[in-house]
Amino acid sequence: MPSDCISFQSSGYFTPLITDYLNQKENLKPLYNRFPTLENFKQQALEKQHNYNSDFRNVLVNALQQQYVGFNISNSTKQNIELLNKDNTFTITTGHQLNLFTGPLYFLYKIVSTINLSRQLTETYPEYNFVPVYWMATEDHDFDEINYFNFKEKKISWNRESSGPVGRLSTLGLEAVLEVFEKELGPGNNAAWLKELFRETYIKHSNLTDATRYLANRLFGDTGLVIVDGDSSSLKKLFTPHVKEELLHQTSHTKVAETAHLLKDYNIQVNPREINLFYIEDNIRERIILQDGTYYVNNTEIKFSEAEILALLESNPEKFSPNVIMRPLYEEVILPNLCYIGGGGELAYWLELKTYFESAGVTFPILLLRNSVLLTTQKQADKLDKLNLTWGDIFMKQQELVTKKTQEFSELGLDFSEQKKFLKQQFAKLYDMAAKTDATFTGAVKAQELKQLKGLENLEKKLLRAEKKNHADKLERITELQNELFPGRSLQERKANFSQFYLEFDGKLTEKLFADLKPLEQEFNIVVL
Known part of the structure; x- marks a missing residue:
């Protein structure tokens, strides 16, 4: 297992x-x-x-x-x-x-x-x-x-x-x-x-x-x-001091922006707005925007002076909704x-x-x-064993998984890394010869090296395609299993609803x-x- x-x-x-x-x-x-x-x-x-x-x-x-x-x-x-x-x-x-x-x-x-x-x-x-x-x-x-x-x-x-x-x-x-x-x-x-x-x-x-x-x-x-x-x-009444701070000083925007440089090497999840509050009623949830001292509710005719919006906050704090x-x-x-x-x-x-x-x-x-x-079902777990797969394998991108398993199934050497290394060594000697005779030959040597390496890569791909055909039955069973467990090649937990598994597993899902x-x-x- x-x-x-x-x-x-x-x-x-x-x-x-x-x-x-x-x-x-x-x-x-x-x-x-x-x-x-x-x-x-x-x-x-x-x-x-x-x-x-x-x-x-x-x-x-x-x-x-x-x-x-x-x-x-x-x-x-x-x-x-x-x-x-x-x-x-x-x-x-x-x-x-x-x-x-x-x-x-x-x-x-x-x-x-x-x-x-x-x-x-x-x-x-x-x-x-x-x-x-x-x-x-x-x-x-x-x-x-x-x-x-x-x-x-x-x-x-x-x-x-x-x-x-x-x-x-x-x-x-x-x-x-x-x-x-x-x-x-x-x-x-x-x-x-x-x-x-x-x-x-x-x-x-x-x-x-x-x-x-x-x-x-x-x-x-x-x-x-x-x-x-x-x-x-x-x-929300308990939160009004922080809402007031946001309305008057836009503190969240300033402070979150200070953090941005620490995340410069990553994708920022959300970017703060100047005011990170919505105005809400039963059929309205719109951003509050400050322009020239007046607070506007986006996409509406509603607007407030500073005194008016602070008075509204005091009397009706439920009308203010924090954003993300x-x-x-x-x-x-x-x-x-x-x-x-x-x-x-x-x-x-x-x-x-x-x-x-x-x-x-x-x-x-x-x-x-x-x-x-x-x-997963026990039947699916058993299939994994029979196909000599690990759970780490099944989480791989499908094309990578197929290539990996093809290389394992094949009796041939599908990885031409050794041949590429040998070829580069030979061309290193040719570069030395070109440098000692006529430096203009270096360009021709480089072009020939790239051509030879490209040829090896093409042979490698053709051999891999041929071996995929030879092992098509096993590979199909692997991809079918992965597609069952990763619907739409995405995580199951982001796609499926609990009802499907409640039905399938006799109400034991949450207990498990x-x-x-x-x-x-x-x-x-x-x-x-």
């Missing part, structure tokens, strides 16, 4: 920035507070306890209790909400968009990582309480990113017009989506459970925020997961949080923010790359994930179901 995990760094699916972060390269150390090791959480807790405004705890608990009104929640979730009133309670947080029916698989992996880390920390540091939190991205407005999920080979979409924060969006029209989904599911008890889950989630809740809270609570509520909606007047640059600060001001768990793209923009956090006097959290998983995923080990897990 092949190894059941490979390192993130060797998977080939993470950017240089993230692999360098995982390798703790010196040039990136100024961009984060503490690296995610079990030992570092003790110091992180002490620092956060010192810097976090304990008066916020009661406001947070009251807001959460209000958000859960009308929902059946587990005793463990109730207890965790109440524990947030205690000074020795901290959160471990992940965030995600309100994707239809959870969207891609990694939604589950984020939350399982968060819950498992909270459990591990509770065992290690019993003097503290650790609460897993899912922060819903209710104020996002990119509806096209969340209005579908893939079930097997079919894209199931919710087609409608949308404006404003997606969390406030009505769920009207999802009956038609359920009809399409039901036809794809077919018969059986597991299919019936998925139909019921979709119906209870989207048909019986009036907006996308409540629907997503219900869904996440059904899937994970028994673990004590606490679900937070940041689109809250009482929570300011939302991390909002989360860390509101929550007694120690660690943010996210994907590579998320961690990339968090790594731009430490200087901004320092200027705001807010503790920068530990950043942890979420667990990644490749789900909780057993197998270890958040601090920095490995791409292969989970055999």
